[in-house]
Each structure stands twice: as C-alpha cells, then as structure tokens.
Amino acid sequence: xxxxxxxxxxNDKIIYDLIEAEKKRLNExxxxxxxxxxxxxxxxxxxxxxxxxxYSEGYPGRRYYGGNEVIDxxxxxxxxxxxxxxxxxxxxxxxxxxxxxxxxxxxxVLDMGDKVMGLNLAHGGHLTHGHPxxxxxxxxxxxxxxVDKETHLIDYDxxxxxxxKEKPKMILSGATAYxxxxxxxxxxxxxxxxxxxxxxxxxxxAGLIIAGIHPSPFPHAEIVTSTTHKTLxxxxxxxxMCKSKFAKDIDRAVFPGMQGGPHNHLTAAKAxxxxxxxxxxxKTYAAQIVKNAKxxxxxLMTQGxxxxxxxxxxxxxxxxxxxxxxxxxxxxxxxxxVRITVNxxxxxxxxxxxxxxxxxRIGTPAITTRGMKESEMKAIGVWIADAIKHHDSxxxxxxxxxxxxxxxxxxxxxx
Ligand SMILES: *Cc1c(COP(=O)(O)O)cnc(C)c1O
Numbered sequence: 001x002x003x004x005x006x007x008x009x010x011n012d013k014i015i016y017d018l019i020e021a022e023k024k025r026l027n028e029x030x031x032x033x034x035x036x037x038x039x040x041x042x043x044x045x046x047x048x049x050x051x052x053x054x055y056s057e058g059y060p061g062r063r064y065y066g067g068n069e070v071i072d073x074x075x076x077x078x079x080x081x082x083x084x085x086x087x088x089x090x091x092x093x094x095x096x097x098x099x100x101x102x103x104x105x106x107x108x109v110l111d112m113g114d115k116v117m118g119l120n121l122a123h124g125g126h127l128t129h130g131h132p133x134x135x136x137x138x139x140x141x142x143x144x145x146x147v148d149k150e151t152h153l154i155d156y157d158x159x160x161x162x163x164x165k166e167k168p169k170m171i172l173s174g175a176t177a178y179x180x181x182x183x184x185x186x187x188x189x190x191x192x193x194x195x196x197x198x199x200x201x202x203x204x205x206a207g208l209i210i211a212g213i214h215p216s217p218f219p220h221a222e223i224v225t226s227t228t229h230k231t232l233x234x235x236x237x238x239x240x241m242c243k244s245k246f247a248k249d250i251d252r253a254v255f256p257g258m259q260g261g262p263h264n265h266l267t268a269a270k271a272x273x274x275x276x277x278x279x280x281x282x283k284t285y286a287a288q289i290v291k292n293a294k295x296x297x298x299x300l301m302t303q304g305x306x307x308x309x310x311x312x313x314x315x316x317x318x319x320x321x322x323x324x325x326x327x328x329x330x331x332x333x334x335x336x337x338v339r340i341t342v343n344x345x346x347x348x349x350x351x352x353x354x355x356x357x358x359x360x361r362i363g364t365p366a367i368t369t370r371g372m373k374e375s376e377m378k379a380i381g382v383w384i385a386d387a388i389k390h391h392d393s394x395x396x397x398x399x400x401x402x403x404x405x406x407x408x409x410x411x412x413x414x415x
Contacts, residue, residue, distance in 0.1 A: 023414050026038070026413055026414065027408060027412055027413055027414065027415075028339060028405050028408050029339035029340065029341060029404065029405075029408065030339060030340045030341065030367055030380060030404060030408065031341050031366040031367060032340060032341055032342045032362045032363060032364070032366070032367065032380075033341055033342065033343055033361075033363060033366070034176075034177070034204065034230075034315060034316035034343075034361050034362065034363025034364075034365070035176065035203075035204065035227075035230050035363070036229075036230070036363075036365070036366050037229060037230060037231065037232075037233045037365045037366050037369055038233075038366055038369045038370065038413055038414075039229075039233060039234065039235060039269075039273065040233075040272075040273075040276060041414075042272050042276070043233075043234060043235055043269045043272050043273050043276075044269075046235075046265060046268040046269035046271075046272045047235050047265050047266065047269045048265070049265050049268060051071065051074065051264040051265040051267075051268050052263070052264065052265040054067070054068065054071050054261075054264050055261045056068045056071045056072075056075075056261060056262055056264060057255060057256070057260060057261050057262075058255065059075070059251060059255075060072040060073075060075050060076045060079070071264050071267075074264060074267055074268045074271065075093060075094075075262070075264070075267050077271045078091075078093040078267050078268070078270045078271035078274065079091050079092075079093055081271055081274035081275060081278070082239055082241065082270075082274055083241075084278070085210055085274050085277055085278060086209070086210065086216070086218060086224070086241055087216070087218050087219075088218055088224065088241040088242070088243075089241075089242065089243050089244040089247065090241065090242050090243070090244055090246070090247035090250070091239055091240070091241045092239065092240045092241075092250055092251055092254050093239050093262075093267055093270050093271075094254050094255060094259060094262040094263075094267070095225075095237065095238035095239065095240060095254060095259070096237060096238070096259060096263060097227070097236065097237060097238055098126075098128070098201070098203045098225065098226070098227035098238045099126075099127070099128045100238065100258060100259065101225040101226075101227075101238035101239070101240050101254075102126075102128040102129070102136065102201060102225055103128065103135060103136060103258060104240065104250070104253045104254045104257065104258040104259075105199060105223055105225060105240060105250065105253065106136060106139070106140055107253040107257050107258055108246070108249040108250045108252065108253025108254075108257065109170065109197065109223065109246060109249055109250075109253075110140060110169060110170060112139050112140070113139075113140065113141055114140055114141060114168075114169045114170070115140075115141045115142075115143060115166055115167065115168040115169055116130060116140050116141065116142050116143070116168050116169065116170045116171075116172060117130075117142070117143050117144070117145060117159070117162065117163060117166060117168045117170070117171045117172060117196075118130040118136075118142055118144060118145075118171075118172040119144065119145060119146070119147075119154075119172070119173070119174070119175055119178075120144040120145065120146045121346070122146075122346045122348070122349075122350060122354075123146040123147045123348045124147065124175040124176060124177040124178040124348070125144070125174075125175055125176065126174070126175070126176045126201065126203070128201075129142070129144075129172055129174070129201070130142025130143075130144055130172075143162060143166040143168060145158065145159045145162050146348065147178075147348050149348075149349060151309065152308050152309045152348045153180060153309060154178070154180075154182070154183075156183065156186045156187075156190060159171075159187075159190060160190040160193065160194075163190055163191070163193075163194045163196065164193075164194055167194060167195075167196075168194070168196045169196060169197060170191075170196055170197040170198070170199055171187060171190070171191040171194075171196045171197070171198055171199070172199045172200070172201060173187040173198075173199070173200045173201070173217075173221070174200050174201030174202055174203065174204075174225075175201075175204065176203070176204055177316065177318055177345055177346075177361050178314075179307075179308060179309055179311070179312040179313065179314060179316055179317050179318060180309055180312070180313045180314070181214060181215065181313045181314070182200075182205075182214075182215075183215070184200055184215060184216070184217040184220045184221055185215070185220050187200070187220065187221070188220035188221060197222050197223070198220060198221045198222050198223075199221060199222065199223045199224070199225070200217035200220075200221040200223075200224045200225075201224075201225045201226070202217055202224060202225070202226045203225070203226050203227040203230055203238070204230050204231065204314075204315070204316070205231060205314055205315070206226040206227070206228075206230065206231055206232040207230070207231025207232045207233060207277065207282070207285075207286050207289070207365070208231055208286050208289065208290065208314060208315065210232070210277050210282070210286070211282060211283045211285075211286030211287060212283070213286050213287055213290055214313075214314060218241075222242060222243050222246060223240065223241070223242040223243075223246055223250065224240070224241045224242065225238060225239070225240050225241075226238060226239055226241075228270050228273060230365065231286065231289065231315055231365045232273060232277060233273060233276070233277070233285075233365070233369065234269060234270050234272070234273025234274070234277075235266045235269035235270060235273065236266070237263070237266045237269075237270060239270070240254065285368065285369070288368050288373065289315045289364050289365050289368045290312075290313070290314060290315060290364075291373075291374060292364040292367070292368050292372065292373065292374065292377050293312045293314065293315050293316065293317060293363070293364045294311070294312060295374040295377035295378065295381075296317070296362070296364060296377040296380060296381050297311045297312045297317045298311075298381075299377060299378045299380075299381025299382065299385075300317070300319065300381045300384060300385060302381070303381060303382060303384075303385030303386075304385065305319050305324070305384075305385055305388070306319065306320040306321075306322070306323065306324075307319060307320065308320055308347055308348065308359070315363050315364055315365050316361060316362065316363040316364075317361075317362050317363075318345060318347055318359050318360070318361055318362075319331075319359055319360050319361075319362065320347050320358060320359055321358055321359055321360065321388070322347075322358050324388055324389075326388055326391055327344075327352065327356050327357070327358065328344030328345060328346075328352075328356065328357040328358055328359050328360050329344050329355065329356040329357070330391065331344070331360050331388055331391075332344045332360060334387050334388065334391040334397065335360075335384065335387055335388075337387075337397050337401065338383060338387050338397055338400040338401040338404055339401055339404045339405060339408075340380070340383065340384060340387070340404060342360045342361065342362050343360065343361055344356070344357055344359070344360055344361075345357060345359045345360055345361035346358070346359060347359035362384075364377070367380075367411075369413075370411040370413050371411050372411060376407065379403075379407065383400050383403065383404060386400060387400050
C-alpha cells in the first residue's frame with residue numbers, strides 16, 4: 001500500500017491520489033466484510049515486483065517460453081509450501097481467482113451436463129456452486145441442497161437423501177455465508193455411499209483450517225479449492241489441491257484448459273503468504289478471528305439483534321434484520337455512514353430479493369489483522385446495533401461515526 005513512489009506521483013497523480021484515498025478509507029473505518037483481509041507489506045512487495053513481466057505458460061520444468069528458470073523456482077516454492085501447509089498430495093497455485101479455480105475443477109473432472117450437487121446460493125453457497133446465472137449452472141446439471149428450515153444448519157441426512165435421488169457425479173461442500181462448522185468427513189461418507197466424488201471449496205475458512213481451528217477437508221475430499229485472499233491473508237487468487245490421481249487432470253484443466261500465462265507476481269505473493277501462515281503467530285491470529293467473532297456475536301445478541309443459527313463457530317455471522325424495521329440494503333448504507341463496512345446478504349428462506357435482502361453478513365478477519373480484540377468487539381457490537389436502531393437519526397449516526405474513527409486511530413494499518 002506504500003505507494004509513495006515518485007514515478008507514480010509524476011506519471012499519474014490521479015491514480016496516486018485514489019490509492020492514498022483508499023488507504024485513508026481503510027485506516028479510518030472498520031472493514032467487516034467477511035471475505036476481506038489485509039495483506040502484509042511482504043505480500044504487497046511481492047505483488048508489486050518485476051515478476052509481473054514474465055510469460056510462463058506451462059508448469060515448473062515444462063514451459064512454453066524460455067527464460068523461466070527463476071519463475072520455476074518461485075512456483076515450485078509456492079507449490080511445496082501449499083502442500084506442506086494443507087497436507088495434500090498435489091497443489092496447483094496458478095488459478096487467477098476462486099471462481100476460475102472451481103470452473104477449472106469442473107472442467108478437469110466432469111463432462112458437460114454431468115450431475116453435481118452444491119449448496120444453494122440463497123442458503124450460503126457460492127455463485128460457482130451451480131447458480132443458474134453462473135457458468136457452472138449453465139454447463140453442468142446442478143442439484144442444489146439447502147440448510148434446514150428451522151435450524152439453518154446443513155442437514156446431512158437430507159443431503160444424502162437428495163444424493164440418492166440425484167445420483168451426482170460429484171458433491172461439493174463449502175460456503176460463503178455459513179456461520180458454523182462444515183463436516184467434511186460426513187460429506188465424504190455420504191458421497192462414497194452414492195459413488196460420487198467429493199470436492200470442498202474452503203475459500204472462506206482456509207486460514208482457520210491451517211491453524212487447526214476448523215476441521216480440515218483432508219484426507220476426506222478428493223479435490224479442494226480455496227481463494228488465497230480471505231482468512232488465508234494472501235494475495236487475490238486461488239489454489240487447487242487434490243489427491244495424486246487427479247493431479248494431471250487438474251493441471252491440464254487450469255492450463256491449457258482454462259487459463260493462459262500464470263500471474264507470477266501473485267504466485268510469489270502466495271508463496272510469501274503460505275510462509276507467513278506456517279508461523280506460530282498465524283495460529284494465534286486465526287484463533288483470535290474466531291474469539292472476536294464469538295465476542296461480537298455475543299454483544300450483538302445482547303443488544304437484541306437476531307443471528308442466524310444463534311451465533312457463530314467461525315469468522316462470520318449473519319444478522320437477520322426481519323424484525324428490525326430495516327432491510328439489508330438500508331442497513332449496509334446506514335453502517336456505511338458510520339464507517340462500518342458490511343455487505344447485505346440473503347438469509348436462508350429469505351422472502352426478499354438478493355439486491356435488497358433481509359440480512360447482513362459480518363466477519364472479523366480484517367479487523368483482527370488490525371489487532372483488535374474482544375473489548376473492541378463489544379464496542380463494535382453496540383455501534384452496529386445502535387446505528388440500526390437509530391438509522392433515522394443523523395445526529396446519532398454522526399456521534400457513532402466519530403467514535404468509530406477515534407477507535408480506528410489506535411489501529412493504523414498502512415501508513
Ligand atoms: C470467494 C469465494 C469464491 C470466489 O472467489 P473469487 O476469487 O472472488 O472468484 C468461490 N467460492 C467460495 C466459497 C468463496 O467464498
């Protein structure tokens with residue numbers, strides 16, 4: 001973020017100023033978007049490196065372009081570290097994003113039209129888990145499972161029932177808005193029972209898994225995808241991990257199947273983030289994410305807010321605003337006014353629309369990176385509840401905003 005680079009100021013003052021404005025926004029507000037985080041300066045330095053210049057289609061030792069001896073070392077290091085970190089047979093570190101990683105897996109192990117099962121977007125799944133407007137839902141024949149109507153938890157018996165009826169070739173687990181533990185072992189057992197492959201998308205919880213706070217999808221899932229920029233706290237991008245027998249299919253599906261030249265600066269940044277994630281400090285960090293989420297959930301409920309499933313086991317929570325007199329979209333706007341950034345989100349069985357749903361999603365990975373702990377969570381819980389309660393009072397919102405900014409001054413992130 002430290003872009004006080006003379007050349008950028010001289011060449012493009014407009015962009016320089018916008019970067020500085022974004023830095024100020026990050027420092028002066030609270031980033032509670034569950035999928036976001038703040039990378040280290042070491043990761044930023046790798047992203048901003050000259051590795052961005054090189055074409056290196058192919059894989060280490062097998063490239064279509066000359067001059068890749070250095071890039072080979074970078075990519076191999078990222079692969080080795082990913083394998084060690086997650087304890088998997090094979091890793092592909094080239095995917096440009098989580099969405100592309102998922103499509104690459106489908107491309108690698110499925111035929112068009114194959115039956116797949118994934119969690120419904122409206123119940124916490126991801127667009128690429130078979131939503132009809134996404135490429136995944138257009139090309140493959142997805143049968144979607146949801147969460148239980150009463151508990152809002154995944155009902156594994158129900159998933160098995162659907163699987164027996166649909167006979168999918170692959171069952172996909174993983175979510176973007178599920179506040180509880182996902183039982184990857186159970187998913188594997190029920191997939192085996194119907195003869196389906198088992199894939200897990202751990203994008204949101206990868207950092208918690210590495211730290212041993214959320215159960216690992218290994219050795220259960222055959223193929224695992226993850227973004228590298230959420231709780232894992234690396235650069236924007238993704239990885240695919242799998243058992244040896246799928247290694248060739250996965251690599252071929254990424255390149256030449258789906259992508260062109262890998263983004264080597266991001267590969268290097270992934271390697272740096274994986275190294276950081278191996279340190280004991282990362283375990284402490286990931287544990288604090290969950291402690292903070294639980295403290296924030298507790299305070300929100302004390303303040304009378306309703307949480308889906310009554311709390312959280314991971315880094316995120318979903319607030320059900322149905323009885324609060326305000327929609328998810330309006331709550332996102334009101335909280336924006338007090339410098340608390342969240343996103344509107346569907347809640348399970350939401351009668352409203354995705355563009356103006358009944359809930360908001362809140363996560364603690366980014367504010368935990370800033371060093372905030374349980375006592376700050378208590379204050380944030382009160383501010384969120386107050387802002388929603390008093391959403392019509394400009395005066396009240398102004399006073400919350402100044403309290404938020406005051407607290408943020410003690411947690412400067414990028415200077
Ligand atoms: C974020 C996310 C993705 C998509 O990642 P992008 O890098 O935004 O494409 C895929 N799956 C899950 C479960 C996610 O949470």
